[in-house]
Amino acid sequence: MDVWQEMLENQILVSSVTGWVVAQVLKTIIDCTLNHGFSPERLVGSGGMPSSHSSTVCALVVSSGICCGVSSPEFAVSFVLAAVVMYDAIGVRQETGKQAKLLNMILEQDFFKLNNHEFQKKLKEFVGHTPLQVFAGAVLGIAIALLVNMAY
Numbered sequence: 001m002d003v004w005q006e007m008l009e010n011q012i013l014v015s016s017v018t019g020w021v022v023a024q025v026l027k028t029i030i031d032c033t034l035n036h037g038f039s040p041e042r043l044v045g046s047g048g049m050p051s052s053h054s055s056t057v058c059a060l061v062v063s064s065g066i067c068c069g070v071s072s073p074e075f076a077v078s079f080v081l082a083a084v085v086m087y088d089a090i091g092v093r094q095e096t097g098k099q100a101k102l103l104n105m106i107l108e109q110d111f112f113k114l115n116n117h118e119f120q121k122k123l124k125e126f127v128g129h130t131p132l133q134v135f136a137g138a139v140l141g142i143a144i145a146l147l148v149n150m151a152y
Contacts, residue, residue: 011067011148011149011152012067012074015059015063015144015148015149016057016060016063018144019052019055019058019059019060020052020056022144023050023051023052023054023137023141024042024043024044026050027048027049027052028042028043047129048133049133049136050136050137050140051086051129051134051136051137051138053085053086053089053137054085054086054134054136054138054141055137055144057078057085057086057141058082058137058139058140058142059145060078060082060145061078061079062146062149064079066145066149067149086138089133090131090134
């Protein structure tokens with residue numbers, strides 16, 4: 001059997017990838033609406049509403065539970081992975097984004113205007129998520145997993 005065909009028959013993989021794609025597209029649409037312009041980075045970038053990380057791992061967990069059962073090792077690994085990813089998105093990665101924003105503000109001051117091109121680059125501020133963004137991504141991922149698994 002063709003490798004691509006086998007991958008498309010894998011409900012868990014299809015649910016997870018679909019969760020990521022839908023979240024990234026929604027994130028881009030929301031960003032376009034709020035900022036009145038298209039930013040291609042939003043299609044693949046982290047941060048923003050909804051969390052594609054949460055959507056992906058929640059689709060993974062729900063699909064694993066449906067396909068393998070909630071007592072399976074696949075479900076257990078997926079569940080723990082989802083917990084770590086969502087905790088990290090809210091905690092460490094959100095704090096990193098706040099620090100980047102503050103450092104960018106400091107570097108914009110005249111005193112810090114340096115000639116070196118590397119110092120002129122802005123730090124990426126959209127790296128983490130608020131709890132609402134993570135929750136929205138989780139709900140989206142669960143819904144997508146249920147829809148995809150109904151189609152199989």
